[in-house]
C-alpha cells in the first residue's frame with residue numbers, strides 16, 4: 001500500500017460527523033460541498049474550522065465569501081451528503097434551504113447548524129483551512145450522520161453505556177427480554193381492559209388474513225404450548241371466531257381458520273396494537289425506527305435459519 005493510501009486509511013479510523021459547508025459565491029449564487037474536516041476550535045470566542053482541497057472548483061468562492069454555514073447532517077441526509085460530494089450541476093436543486101447569516105444557505109432537517117463569519121484563511125498544504133466565528137447556531141434532536149473508514153455510520157450507542165455499565169446493561173438477550181416485557185406490559189393492560197386474554201389475541205393476530213394454520217404451527221408462532229392453543233381454539237370456536245376445516249391440500253390435516261366475526265374482532269385489536277406501536281416508536285426518528293425493526297427482523301431470520309434443522313418446542317413465553 002502506498003504511503004498516501006495508508007495515511008488516508010489511518011485517518012479514516014478517526015470517526016467524524018458529516019457536514020455540508022455552504023456560502024455565497026462572487027455572484028451571490030449558493031455553493032456547498034460535503035466536508036468532514038469540520039472541528040471545534042475555541043469556546044470563547046466561539047471558533048470553528050474546516051479545510052478545503054485546493055483543487056476544489058469552489059475555492060475562490062469560499063475564499064471571497066464573508067460568511068459560511070456548517071450544516072451538520074442527520075442520519076436521514078445521506079443522500080444530501082452524496083449529492084454535495086459529487087459533480088452535480090445544481091447541488092441545491094430539490095434541497096430545502098433558506099439564507100442564514102450573511103446569506104450562507106442553511107439546509108432543512110440537519111442535526112445542527114453553525115452560521116459563521118469568516119475569521120481567517122490559512123495555508124494547509126494541499127488544503128486551505130477556514131477559521132470561522134460562530135455568529136449563531138441551532139441544534140435539533142436528530143441522530144447525526146457519522147463517517148468512519150470511508151463509510152457512513154451511525155452512533156448506535158454511547159461508549160459509557162457499554163464499557164462502564166454492568167454486563168447485563170449491554171447484554172443483547174437481556175435488552176431484548178427487558179424491552180419486550182416493558183412494551184408488552186402496556187399493551188397487555190390494554191387487552192385486559194377489553195377482556196381479551198393475551199394468548200387469544202396472539203392466536204387471532206396469527207390467523208388474521210391467512211388461509212388457516214394447523215394447531216402445531218399456531219403454537220410455534222404464538223410461543224405457546226400446543227395443549228393451551230387447543231383449549232383456546234376450542235373456546236374461540238364456541239364464540240364463533242374460528243372454525244376447524246380440512247386442509248384442501250391434505251384432507252387428513254385440520255386447519256384452524258378465522259371467521260368473519262373473528263376478523264371483525266381482531267381488526268379493532270390490530271388498530272390498537274398499531275397505535276401502541278406508534279406511541280412506542282414516537283421518541284425515535286423514522287430512520288431509527290426502521291433500523292430497529294430491520295435489525296430485529298434480520299436477527300429473527302438468521303436465527304430461524306440456523307435453528308431450522310433442530311427439532312424443538314419453543315418454550316412458552318409470557319411477553320409479546
Ligand SMILES: Cc1cc2nc3c(=O)[nH]c(=O)nc-3n(C[C@H](O)[C@H](O)[C@H](O)COP(=O)(O)O)c2cc1C
Pocket residue numbers: 018032033034035036037038051052053055056057058081084085086087147
Ligand atoms: C464524507 C465526505 C467528507 C469530505 N470531506 C471533505 C473535506 O473536509 N474537504 C474537502 O475539500 N473535500 C471533502 N470531501 C470531498 C468533497 O465533498 C468533494 O470533493 C466535492 O466534490 C468537492 O466540491 P467541489 O466540486 O465544489 O470542489 C468529502 C467528501 C465526503 C463524501
